[in-house]
Amino acid sequence: MIVYLCRRAATLFLVLLGLAILIFIIARIVPGDPARIALGPLATSEQVTELRAEMGLDEPFHVQLWTYLSGLAQGDLGKSLLTSRPVMDDIVAALPATFELVLFTIVLQVSLSIPLGVLAAVYRNTWVDNLTRVISLIGVVTPGFVLAIILQLVAAHYLGFFPVTGRIDPGVGFSADVTGLLIVDGLLAGRFDVVGDAVRHLFLPSIALAAAGIGQVMRITRTAMIEVASRDFVEASRAYGIPERVVTFRYMLRVAAVAPLTILGLEFASLIGNAFIVEFVFSWPGIASYGVRTILQKDLNAVIGVVLVSGVFFVVANLMIDLLLGILDPRHRLRTRRSS
Amino acid sequence: MTTLLDINDLCIGFSAYGQHRRVLHNVSMYVDQGERVSLIGQSGSGKTVTMRTIIGTLPMPPGRIEQGSIQYDGQSLLDLNPQARNRLKGTGISIVLQDPMLSFNPVLTIGRQMDDVVRYSDIRLGQSRSKAERQLHLIETLRKVRLEEGKRVLDSYPIMLSGGMRQRVLIAMALLNKPRLLIADEPGTALDVTTQDDILALLNTLVAEEGLSLLLITHNLGVVRKMADRVYVMERGRIVEEGSRDAIFDAPQHPYTRKLMDAVPPLYGEKVRTVTHDSTKPVVEIKGVTKDFETRSGLLNRTTGRFRAVSNVALTVDQGDIFGVAGESGSGKTTLAKLILGLMQPTRGQIMLEGRDVATFAGTRDFRKMIQIVYQNPGSSLNPRRAVGDQLAVPLTFTGEDKHTIPGRVSGLLDLVELPKSYASMYPHELSGGQKQRVAIARALSVNPRILVLDEPTSALDVLVQATVVDLLHRLRREFDLTYIFISHDLSLMRNFCNRVAVMLRGEVVEAGPVTQIFDEPQHAYTRALLSAIPVISDEEDAQKPKVSKEERAEVLATNTALEG
Numbered sequence: 001m002i003v004y005l006c007r008r009a010a011t012l013f014l015v016l017l018g019l020a021i022l023i024f025i026i027a028r029i030v031p032g033d034p035a036r037i038a039l040g041p042l043a044t045s046e047q048v049t050e051l052r053a054e055m056g057l058d059e060p061f062h063v064q065l066w067t068y069l070s071g072l073a074q075g076d077l078g079k080s081l082l083t084s085r086p087v088m089d090d091i092v093a094a095l096p097a098t099f100e101l102v103l104f105t106i107v108l109q110v111s112l113s114i115p116l117g118v119l120a121a122v123y124r125n126t127w128v129d130n131l132t133r134v135i136s137l138i139g140v141v142t143p144g145f146v147l148a149i150i151l152q153l154v155a156a157h158y159l160g161f162f163p164v165t166g167r168i169d170p171g172v173g174f175s176a177d178v179t180g181l182l183i184v185d186g187l188l189a190g191r192f193d194v195v196g197d198a199v200r201h202l203f204l205p206s207i208a209l210a211a212a213g214i215g216q217v218m219r220i221t222r223t224a225m226i227e228v229a230s231r232d233f234v235e236a237s238r239a240y241g242i243p244e245r246v247v248t249f250r251y252m253l254r255v256a257a258v259a260p261l262t263i264l265g266l267e268f269a270s271l272i273g274n275a276f277i278v279e280f281v282f283s284w285p286g287i288a289s290y291g292v293r294t295i296l297q298k299d300l301n302a303v304i305g306v307v308l309v310s311g312v313f314f315v316v317a318n319l320m321i322d323l324l325l326g327i328l329d330p331r332h333r334l335r336t337r338r339s340s
Numbered sequence: 341m342t343t344l345l346d347i348n349d350l351c352i353g354f355s356a357y358g359q360h361r362r363v364l365h366n367v368s369m370y371v372d373q374g375e376r377v378s379l380i381g382q383s384g385s386g387k388t389v390t391m392r393t394i395i396g397t398l399p400m401p402p403g404r405i406e407q408g409s410i411q412y413d414g415q416s417l418l419d420l421n422p423q424a425r426n427r428l429k430g431t432g433i434s435i436v437l438q439d440p441m442l443s444f445n446p447v448l449t450i451g452r453q454m455d456d457v458v459r460y461s462d463i464r465l466g467q468s469r470s471k472a473e474r475q476l477h478l479i480e481t482l483r484k485v486r487l488e489e490g491k492r493v494l495d496s497y498p499i500m501l502s503g504g505m506r507q508r509v510l511i512a513m514a515l516l517n518k519p520r521l522l523i524a525d526e527p528g529t530a531l532d533v534t535t536q537d538d539i540l541a542l543l544n545t546l547v548a549e550e551g552l553s554l555l556l557i558t559h560n561l562g563v564v565r566k567m568a569d570r571v572y573v574m575e576r577g578r579i580v581e582e583g584s585r586d587a588i589f590d591a592p593q594h595p596y597t598r599k600l601m602d603a604v605p606p607l608y609g610e611k612v613r614t615v616t617h618d619s620t621k622p623v624v625e626i627k628g629v630t631k632d633f634e635t636r637s638g639l640l641n642r643t644t645g646r647f648r649a650v651s652n653v654a655l656t657v658d659q660g661d662i663f664g665v666a667g668e669s670g671s672g673k674t675t676l677a678k679l680i681l682g683l684m685q686p687t688r689g690q691i692m693l694e695g696r697d698v699a700t701f702a703g704t705r706d707f708r709k710m711i712q713i714v715y716q717n718p719g720s721s722l723n724p725r726r727a728v729g730d731q732l733a734v735p736l737t738f739t740g741e742d743k744h745t746i747p748g749r750v751s752g753l754l755d756l757v758e759l760p761k762s763y764a765s766m767y768p769h770e771l772s773g774g775q776k777q778r779v780a781i782a783r784a785l786s787v788n789p790r791i792l793v794l795d796e797p798t799s800a801l802d803v804l805v806q807a808t809v810v811d812l813l814h815r816l817r818r819e820f821d822l823t824y825i826f827i828s829h830d831l832s833l834m835r836n837f838c839n840r841v842a843v844m845l846r847g848e849v850v851e852a853g854p855v856t857q858i859f860d861e862p863q864h865a866y867t868r869a870l871l872s873a874i875p876v877i878s879d880e881e882d883a884q885k886p887k888v889s890k891e892e893r894a895e896v897l898a899t900n901t902a903l904e905g
Contacts, residue, residue, distance in 0.1 A: 232442040239395045240457045240513060241429035241464065250456075254447050329447045330497040 008322070012315050017069075019311045020304070024068055027300045028061065037081075037298045077308075078301035082294055087305040090290060095309065096180025097167055098279070098286030100198075102271050102313075103181075105206045105213075109267070113214045114260060117221025118253060124226060132218060139215030144274045148208035148281040155204060162204050165283040169197050205282045209274055213267045217260045224256035231255075254328055261328075265321035272310040343411075344553050345371040345394065345433075345521055350408030352389055355401060362406070363389055364577045371521065376547060376554040378564040378585075380600070381574035382802040383773075387557045390574075391523055394555075395433055396425050413520070427464050430457060434519035438526040440506035444498035450509055451494030454478045454516060461517045478516070484549075485512045485542060503669070504535040511543065515550065522547075523555045528563070532668035532829060534897055537873035540566055559802060561604055562875025565589055573597045589877060603807045605832040607859070607876050608884035614856060615839040617660050623791060623823050624657035624680060629689035631675055649675040651847035652689070657791075657840075662817065662824040664834040664855075666870070667844035673827045676844070677793050680825065681713055693791070709739055712784035716796040718776035722768045728754075728779050729764030735786045753782040757812060774805035778812065785816065791823045799830060810837055831874055835859050843867050845896065865892035 035051040036043070052058050056067060071078065077087035120132040156164040163169065168182055174194045178185050183202075186194030228234065229252060237247045272288070279288040287306060294302035352364040364386050371377045381387045392398035394410060396417070410417040412432060417425065437443040445453055458474050469477070479490030485508040487493055498506060507528060514522055527543060528536035540563060547554050556567050564571060564585070571588045573581040573596065581594040592598045606612050630652050635645035650672045657663045667673045678684045680691055682702025691698040693710060701707045712735075715721035723731055732750045741749065751761040757778040768776055777797060784792055794813070798806040810833070816822060826838055834841055835855055842852035843866065850864040862868045868886040876882055 232437050232439055233445045235392075235397050236435065236437050236443045236510075236513075237445070237453075237456075238397050239429055239435045240461075241426060241431065241517070242456055242460050243426075246456065246460065251445050251448070255445065330449075331446060331499055 004326075005323075008319055012319060015315050016308070016311060020069065020072060020308055021065065023304050023307045024065060027304055028064070030298075033057075072308075077305040080294065080299055080302040082297050082299045082302060087302045090302065091287060091305050091309055094285060094287040094290045097284060098272075098275060098288055100181045100183065101202060101205055101209070101275060101279070101284060101286060102268070104183075104199075104202045105209045105271055106264070106268070108206050108210045109213045109217060109264065112210075113217035114221050114253075114257070116214075117218040117260065118225055118248065120218065120222040121225035121229065122248060124222070129222075132222070136215035136218045139211040142211060144208050144212065145277040145281055147211055148205065148278050151204045151208055152281065163201050167198070167201050167285055168194070169201075172197050205278050205284055208281075209271060209278050212274075213264070213271070217263055217267070220263055221256065221260045224259045225252055228252045228256045257328060258325055261321055261325060265318040268314055268317040272313055342373045343370050344373045344375075344413060345555070346411040347390075347394070348409045348411070350390075350393070350410065351406040352393060352398070353404050353406050355404060362577070364393075367408070367574075367577070367579055369572050369579060369582070371553050371555055373520075374547075374551055374553055376544075376556065376567060376569045378556045378558060378568035378571045379574055380558060380561065380564055380571060382559055382600075382804065384576075385574045386577040387574055388525065389577075391435070391525060391555075391557055394523065395435055396429065423464075430514075430519065431461055431465070431517040432519055433521045433523065434514040434517065436511055436514045436522065436524040436527050439530045440503060440510050441498065441530070443510055444506065446498055448497075449494065450496050450498065450501070451475075451478065454481075454494065454509075454513060457513060457516050478512075481512045481516055482509070484515060484546065485509070487512070503531050504538065507531060507535070507539050508542070511539075511546070515546070518550070519552070521553045521555065523557065525557045526559070527556070529558070529560060533831070533875075534668065534869060534873045536563075537875075540875070543567065560875060561589075561600060561803075561877045565877055566875055573600070599804060601877065603803045604877055605830075605836045606878075606881060607832045607835055607871070607874055608881045609878070613836045615662060615837065616854075617658075617662070617839045619658040619660050621659040622656045623659050623661075623694050624655075624663075624825065625692040626653055626655045626676075626680070627690045627692070629653045629676075629679060629686045629691060631672075631679060631684065632687045648847050650679065650686075653844075653847075653849050655842055655849065655852060657823060657825060660817070660821060660823055661840055662826055662838045664826045664828065664838035664841040665844060666828060666831055666834055666841055668829055668870075670846070671844040672847040673844050674795065675847075677713070677795055677825065677827050681711060681793060682707060705739055708735075709787045710789055711791040711793065712787065712789040713793040713795060714777070714780050714784050714797045717800045718773065718780045719768070719800065721780055722776055722783075724768050727765050727767055728771075731779065732764070732783055732786055735783060739787045749786070753786055756785060756816070757782045772805075773801050774809060777801060777809055781809075781812070781816070785820070788820070789822070791825065794824055794826045796828050796830075797826075798833065799828065806833070813837075831859075831870060832876070843870070862886050864896075866896040869893045869896055 033048065033052075035048050035055060035057060039047055039051060049058075056064055059067070068078070075088055077091070079085070080087045080090055083090055116132050116135070120129045123129055152164055156162045168174065172194055174182070174186065174189075174191060178188055182198035183195050186192070186198060234247060234252060237251050238244070242251070275286065275288040276292055278284070279286045280292055283289075287309060291303070291306040293299075294306065347367060347369050350364055350367040351362060353360055353362040355361075367386070367390060369377070369379070379387050379390065389398065389403070393403075393405065394412075394417070405418060412428065415424075417428075420428075444450070455471075455474055455478065458469070458477060462469055462474075475494070478494060482490040482493055487505065487508055493501070493505070493509060501509065511527075524543065528539040531539065543554065544567065546552060554567070556564070558564060568585045570584055571582065572579050573588070573594065575596045581588065581592070581597050583593075588597065589601075592601055629650060630648065631650040633647045633649055635647060653676060655663075665673045665676060675684070679686050680693075680698070682698045685699060693701060693707070698707075729747075729750045732753050733746050736746050736749055737743075750764055754761055754763055759775060759778055759782070763771070763775070763779075768779070771779065777800075781797070797813070798809050801809060813824070814837075817824060826834065828834055838855055840853065841855050841858045842849045843858065843864065844850070845866045851858060851862065851867050858867060859871065862871060865888060868888040869892065872885045872888050874885070876885070
């Protein structure tokens with residue numbers, strides 16, 4: 001197990017290194033001079049040359065890459081042209097908001113999609129199954145930003161159940177300083193009003209973000225459960241008199257959960273991608289809004305930083321899913337690999 | 341004797357998509373206290389539906405009980421309320437399913453699964469036992485099935501046990517709540533013949549020791565002869581014959597029963613068909629071939645172990661031979677086939693096909709035209725989403741057949757395997773098992789190969805279907821002067837199908853020669869152990885089986901109570 005963890009950690013490092021180099025190269029290839037963009041069209045060419053020298057853009061490519069990578073190793077992502085602050089500081093400030101949003105979304109996805117998928121499988125070809133099918137189809141086919149706007153309009157603007165934008169009501173007066181996650185910090189400080197308000201703000205963006213994944217994972221859970229239901233051990237467990245509830249949740253779901261969990265791991269990547277739009281619609285002060293602004297400004301250091309962070313998210317999430325699968329399914333752990 | 345289970349005039353139908361079909365027709369049967377009863381029938385005959393109805397796991401709908409009754413120990417099972425019905429599950433009636441791998445949940449430990457069975461039956465019966473008491477009970481039950489290392493078994497996951505051990509644990513599962521009626525669905529048929537032999541003996545002992553009644557559901561007549569006091573024969577949902585074991589085996593009355601008996605390949609006696617063939621023109625020469633697999637583990641994925649699948653094998657197959665490679669699972673027979681087909685390279689040694697080295701010859705168009713394979717399970721070797729005609733056309737396209745002549749060739753191939761031309765437009769799921777295997781054979785023949793590797797081509801088929809496929813293979817061999825390499829664990833079939841046989845044990849060929857020599861005068865203890873374990877259908881055959889002493893047997897057979905991994 002420890003060997004496995006070390007090996008996975010080593011792969012993780014290599015993937016991130018590869019990602020860093022790749023994104024650096026892409027950033028250098030795209031046309032347009034960052035210095036020119038930063039200074040605006042009125043700047044003289046001397047000023048541009050000066051800034052290029054300051055940014056290190058006149059150095060040969062491999063020197064730039066080396067400077068960049070050694071900076072990266074020390075946690076230095078360079079300076080943002082947009083905010084004139086170190087990119088690292090910007091990311092650290094914006095990350096918790098996105099992290100909280102994505103985490104809440106994943107919790108929402110797991111707690112809705114898997115039980116609904118199980119329900120659809122247990123009552124397959126009944127009205128329950130048909131209803132979940134309709135829900136999942138709507139979830140999958142509606143683009144996140146459309147859903148976001150509809151939710152904002154109906155649930156927030158007309159009905160007033162939820163706040164329209166933002167992360168927390170300015171009137172609450174609380175700053176999350178410990179972890180940056182409002183729910184966690186609110187709980188730590190015993191401020192339940194903060195937690196409640198944070199959840200109210202989180203709710204609509206999370207649903208907009210989660211909808212597609214919920215639909216997809218629900219269907220996959222249903223299919224996996226139906227496949228498992230036809231296996232011999234299910235019939236055997238029933239014949240030995242194990243109650244139906246235990247057969248469904250302990251015996252069937254543990255085997256069937258492999259496919260939906262794998263998909264949830266991949267879902268993480270698209271969550272960050274979709275968060276760009278949803279954060280924009282809900283004015284969520286997260287890393288995705290930051291990413292959008294920096295891309296439009298061709299603020300290369302910041303863009304690279306944002307891409308790296310979402311890369312770390314993705315790789316770590318998949319590592320966790322793999323570990324979870326190892327716990328769920330001993331065959332992942334026990335398999336010795338043979339090759340010729 | 342008192343009657344424990346009494347099924348009377350049972351009719352069951354299935355409804356799906358607005359169609360209704362009756363699958364059991366007026367089935368009546370009984371099992372007395374302490375009696376061993378067998379229900380024989382081919383796949384689709386209604387055996388499994390009968391079993392599920394007795395246990396109460398038949399899904400309803402789509403299943404529906406149309407009439408009839410099932411009495412168990414004086415209670416009418418079909419009239420009981422669900423709670424009372426559930427109370428009998430595992431405690432009154434219990435089952436042992438066919439496949440010991442599939443019958444366990446792969447992700448829970450054996451101990452967890454066994455404990456659940458006891459715990460929930462305790463809850464239903466209003467008893468309470470502590471976890472430690474329950475564990476003692478589990479270990480005690482495992483000892484009944486001759487598994488001494490109870491604690492280690494309980495901590496294992498199903499994949500860590502050998503097939504024989506899993507089967508034993510499965511029997512222990514069924515015995516946990518001391519049922520009175522044990523229903524066994526094809527016990528041991530998924531196992532090697534020597535292991536199956538042990539399991540059947542164990543079941544017989546347990547029936548006597550525990551005072552169980554046994555209802556055995558099987559298609560294997562040899563097993564029935566070993567295991568039953570009384571027999572029911574089922575055909576298409578109807579009981580067509582019943583009687584004591586001796587009556588059924590000595591004087592079968594119903595034509596269907598007789599047909600079943602005749603289709604079983606005899607091991608000894610005058611019914612045996614000996615295939616002879618003389619040729620000295622070698623087509624496959626296997627010269628000192630060894631194949632190692634490496635086990636990798638650790639941080640750097642270094643080779644940490646070596647597993648020798650095929651060890652220094654030297655064999656020659658002559659033109660026109662039907663060469664049998666016999667062996668149990670893990671003996672290396674499939675690896676050997678893959679080496680011959682050039683799908684793997686040997687670690688040492690050389691394989692020549694008609695004088696050309698497979699190492700360089702494999703992968704060329706000529707090679708593919710020379711040798712082809714028919715796999716064990718036509719259900720998975722055919723592409724489910726392609727029509728039969730398209731599947732037959734694939735190899736033709738790859739070997740450069742003209743596009744315009746392909747349809748004609750396809751119907752020619754269907755003709756060859758005795759299928760109507762119209763089947764070209766059908767999909768595999770529309771065909772029966774035997775028809776699918778015919779398509780697979782036609783596909784292998786499409787490029788006019790000279791050598792066919794047959795990997796257990798009939799083991800997924802019923803015995804009646806097996807007989808027709810074997811006849812087809814004989815005919816094709818004569819017509820096209822083919823050479824067969826036949827890989828199988830079914831020695832009775834081999835006796836009647838092959839002219840030469842090699843027996844493999846743990847990667848080595850322990851004995852090889854003409855069929856008559858191997859079967860009539862087996863030299864190696866392993867060959868004798870294999871032959872003596874085959875369930876046969878007459879006393880004469882039993883008497884002619886070679887004898888093997890306990891010590892010899894123990895020496896050559898991998899002990900099936902050892903923990904793997």
